Amino acid sequence: MGKIMRVNLSELKFKVEEMPTEYQGLGGRGLSSNIIGREVPPKADPLGPENKLIFSAGILAGTATPNTGRLSVGAKSPLTNGIKEANAGGSVAQKLARLGFQAVIIEGCAKELTMLKVDQSGATFSPASSLKGVGNYELIERMKKEHGNKISIISIGPAGEMKLKAASVTVTTPDFHIRVAARGGLGAVMGSKNLKAVIIDDTGCHPVEAKDKAKFKEAVAALSKAILADPLGPGMRDIGTPVLVMMINSFGCFPTKNYSLGQFEGAEKVSGEYMIELMKKRPNAQPSHRCMEGCIISCSNVYTDEKGKVIVSGIEYETIGLMGSNCMIDDLDTIAHMNRVCNDVGVDTMDIGGAIAVAMEAGQLAWGDGKAALSLVKEIGKTDRGIMIGNGCRYTGEKLGVKRIPHVKGQCLSAYDPRGLKGVGVTYATSPMGADHTAGLVLPNPGNPSYNPGAPTGQGGPSQFMQSFMAAADTLGLCMMAGMPLLDPVPQSTLISCVSAFIGESLNEDYLVNLGTPVLKAERKFNNAAGFTEKDDRLPKFFVEEKLPPSGNIFDVPEEEIDSVNKF
Template sequence: MRRLLRVNLKKKTYAWEELNSTYRKYAGHGLITSILFNEMDPKADALGPENKLIIATGLLSGTPFPNANRVSIGAKSPLTGGIKEANSGGTAAKVLAQMGIAAVVFEDAADDWTTVKVTKDGATFESASALVGKGNYDILNTYNKDYASVISIGQAGEKLAKSSAISVGTSDGHPRMAARGGIGAVMGSKKLKLVLIDDTGAGKVEIPADKKDVFRENVRAMSKAIMDFPMTGGLKALGTAVLVNLVDQMGCAPTKNFRYGRCEGHEKLSGEYMMELSQKRPNFVMTHKCSDGCLVSCSNILTDEQGNLLCASVEYETLALVGTNCCITDLDAVAKINYICNDVGVDTMEVGCALAICMDAGLLAWGDGDAAVKLASEMKEGTEKGSMLIDGAQATGEKLGVSRIPTVKRQALAGYDPRFLKGTGVTYATSPMGADHTSGNIIPTPDGDYNPIAQTGQGPVSTFVQRHNTAVDCMGFCLFPYLVCCAVPALYQHINTCAGIMLGEDVSENYFIELGADVINMELKFNERAGITKADDKLPDFFYSEKLDTCDQVFDVDTKEIEAVHDR
């Protein structure tokens, strides 16, 4: 039985709640959206007590279904002003699901810094005053051995910074970040520094006895499909850093604050280069799981020449936005900045774009990794410049008077130039989340017939992918099972069958796309009431007027096609 645990931080009380008929069909991302849509005034201050911080588990989290233990954390975003779901690896989804918890809903705000311990019996409250000022690594090192899951904010969340993130620890003590939209600031506004989950006495996720065999068969078939999928090998070997060379070859690697599509020296940031280093550097790991139940292990642990930890994990988006976009091709410098971001608790994509804006403003030279590390470390020190960076790209651009700010709805773009990947550009423009690749990144495959630079046809593709990706987050999946299903659509039946078993009802063939559309619709209505409309569905001006050197293209998808994305 999936339940909500509502925690009132002001009163220091909690209550268990069965999922009502409205919420029963949702999980993960969708449950967050449904709760915010039904219970919250969209005009309420994102950093006020009316906002709700929700940690939700996917419908298939905690089950044996592969790659299904990513956690969704959401709230009204202080960055975009709209609804926000940020997704992370770590231990939380599996552990909470196995405790029968569909979501923990944090309401109101504590008077003083608080730690909440969640157990199978409810929640207890302790002072977190001794933890104030501590970074996420310090906290994880202290608590990870004694708790099944550790969820915390660093200094950025405490300061209510607009790009602050929430750390969710892995079982071996590395922070993974629910990074986007400044949700760490929502946790900070509630004076909630730390959530510890004690899973003592937790059972397993219940699968009805008469359905266990069917569930198992579908898990087996999906697992085999994932392992046989050609892309699995590349990601297993090189991680998401496999994209560095591929995106550069396509000519859409963000370079010099999105001026160019290729970056000289990018090879030194690539998965192939990491593989070389892993042969030479002690403790350097190329295959690491962000969460239990993963069959792919696309994460990594980067170390220096002596084998000391630089950062785990360094992902493509960071390599692109802190790396190529700043013309920094020193992998160690990027990893050091990533470590600082994880510790302070900020979104590396915001910081990468903000650093490039600082370079545009002349605060440091393009490609100067050492200077960038020094500036990033000011985030921890709390200097004026550091405080500017933790508020993200938009705030940094506005403060420095730089007009070239690559954001949509105030959220920084991901590591793909939308003048080449125009479908991704449509997603950036129209996603209720603001510029967000996980909402619907559309990359051509070598044997496919999708044309990324075509002026027409991008809208329907983006609609389709946005709906599917939203449903992916409702299951607790990383994108892997979905990518495999894209290649072989017949595989959806395995997801549908297992989802139906968990819901206790058969679901239609179109379950995934209908679920995604339903959730996005609620988000659009919430956002509209919050003041975000179709007029905000646009990219920064320079993408419409400056041609990208590699493909001689501007972003020229017809406005009507963009307006129709969510009307289908």
């Protein structure tokens, strides 16, 4: 188990602590949510000094286990007002683990904009006033010049400095592209602490070793084989997450025109298959790219313009769904440019896509007007309209008097309409994180042919299982693409063998449930104490009342079944 670094920004001091008994065996989301649950008053102002910001490496970070380098960022969220964990790939978590840290806890608030550097000697602080208002892309270039290219960077853009509710936290990949812990406005928490960036330098450190090296090597080989055996693997490898566009569109669940249609007539033009054809003609484009060392799937990409200049890495399904079809925009270049601006200013593409769609519904701009949408995104943090949009979908919808606002607990839905994928709808409704597909994506599964995603009942159990599974995956630092092939007991046992060999204990087949479920309970307890009740575990009424064309589905899962999910 790594140690904990506690950073007090008010005093510009730090201390290193052994992992307290109550946090033993945890990493990633499990660790950050337990720290928040014990150390942050549930009714604290998310942007006040009592809130804490946690960067936590998963249990397996820094080891040779594939796809286990995700960084969890946790705090009380200014977007949902509840507990929040958002995670991202990149190289930060692996470097933190190699430095011997399971988590860095940021407390207090610096008097001026500050930069933190963490390396083998501990932590150092420096003023960051020269970075005020600087976007993430320029910040990364400046940091590389100053600190060399062996570092990793956590940073916020101007949106985080301005404490906008949809502000994100950005991390770098080994080749200095951007990955984003996007959801829940955690960039605003970082901004409220006057922390512009954290540099992680693990020079001189070694990989994290397993307790039982021989067994670990064997288990890693078996786990890699299990992940690569996934039938969806080739699609993810060759096309990445945009492979989902045509699939979800064919299910009639692709969010279109602010969730008023389930199929988009421009779907093919924003599909993964179309994207790959475009990339073949463009210099420097990479249809397959890995966001972290040790990834064996490479679902990311590097999207370039016609001249070969990088626009963004990577363009993902969720961004295409929320900034594309949901706004009726059918041009990948426009969506890629909107994505880049969001990464630079530091906001969540999903909540911003949701905000633009509700602004379109309010008549502020025309459906499908990509030029106007891009120009609006460029206003984020600069004009009144840009500040409104930067505060996300719910804020924008309420400000403009829109009735149909697709959010739960203040967070915009992901790119799966819950009327056709009702298990996903139950997850949106009941997750302590607010609407979020990564909290428990329930999709049709060839391994479970009896599951019907459109049936009104039989959704609570699969959602509960997936929420617990994802809480465990997020605690291990495992990426979702590598987690999905491990849902069944046989492939899952290879992951459990890795953890067993790593910690030198023999874990049983219930390990993941026993890891994930208590994390959900701790998060639920925090949210209850913050004032949430079962009434907050509901989808917006229009999903229950409006039939979704072309299927005619409504979200009709009974409330008792929704509420059963959190009766552990």
